[in-house]
Amino acid sequence: MIVGPGKVAHTHAGALAELPGARLAAVCGRNAERTAAFAARYGARPFADLGEAVCEPDVHAVILCTPHPLHADAAVQAARAGKHVFVEKPLALTVADADRMIAAARDSGVRLGVVSQRRLYEPVQRVKRAIEEGKVGRPVLGTLSLLGWRGPEYYAMDAWRGTWAGEGGGVLVNQAVHQLDLLQWFMGPVQEVSGAWANLNHPGIEVEDTAVATLHFAGGALGSVVVSNGQNPGLWGRVHVHGASGATVGVQTDGGSSFVAGVTAAVEPPVNDVWTVPGETDLLPTWQAEDRERAARLDPMTHYHRLQLEDFVDAVQGNREPLVSGEEGRKTVELIEAIYRAGRIRSVVRLPLEG
Secondary structure, eight states: OEEOOSHHHHHHHHHHHTOTTOOOOEEEOSOHHHHHHHHHHHTOEEESOHHHHTTOTTOOEEEEOSOGGGHHHHHHHHHHTTOEEEEOSSSOSSHHHHHHHHHHHHHHTOOEEEOOGGGGSHHHHHHHHHHHTTTTOSEEEEEEEEEEEOOHHHHTSSTTTTOHHHHSOSHHHHTTHHHHHHHHHHHOOEEEEEEEEEOOSOTTOSSOSEEEEEEEETTSOEEEEEEESEEEEEEEEEEEEEETTSOEEEEEEEOSSOOOTTTOOOOOOOEEEEEOOTTTGGGHHHHHHHHHHHHHHSOHHHHHHHHHHHHHHHHHHHTSOOSSBHHHHHHHHHHHHHHHHHHHHTSOEESSOOO
8 A cells, every 4th residue: 555645656556556466456545536536547445434444354464655843643543453564755854753663663573674775776886885895994974965956846845845833944954955865875874963054045945955974883883974965967966985095985866857756767787987996997887888888778766666576565574673774774864954954053062862
């Protein structure tokens, strides 16, 4: 069942239609007309009440595509009803909410996963393998840069966008969450955060459009984060890892025009944009050509969602943890909450966070 038949829900519904081990049985939403239209399009039953929908015997798992502040309560309700839960990013807005979700899933014996499909990008996988195989030595510096633009038309798409109550934050929780997930996945646990955030170019919204942070990782490495929705044109997202050997590996996760799930028609393919591992520097043009050719054959906007959904279905059927579990999603929630806290108190925040 899909909860929240908005723009990104169409990506999930389309992916489910391609999976032999899954079927969209139901859709639940607050807008009756939109829910009915979505259900009719994908051959599902419409529901207005989540409590009623999760009692349906043919509903075994729930995909949450609601605005961020609604994730926690819906996930807890579904888990307590014995349904597996797959959540669009971010898992939650606070560590306390993430812990509630994780506890409900654990206590009910169901699986909890969070969308982080960029982990499946081939260039991202190359970076992860290079780190694990020691090709850069010990990671000593991680850098994240995400510069893009969101105009008034973006925030006008839905009433919840750009508000603290409806969205729960700005560029950190909505756009940069993917790259923040990759940074901590590459570099390991974050121990200390300092940062600042502000609304610099969007007077018509409440939330931040720009944020910067300095990270101290538990292993002694440092990190920098620079993200903004206030820079035009397009979207440029990069995560780089610099090692003690002096070698650097990196990935451009996003490039070209700004991406909106369920709206954007095409995106630039993710590619490794820097690779200075000794003996492998000449591989970069080959990998880039391969990745661009793959993107020409496949739709990156749906392909990696389908791969992660396929993993989640397999995890449920095989009684194992999904690729990106609730505990993994919690790490990024904690990092984002720490950046917000650091900006509010204008001081260093240490992890783990107290609820």
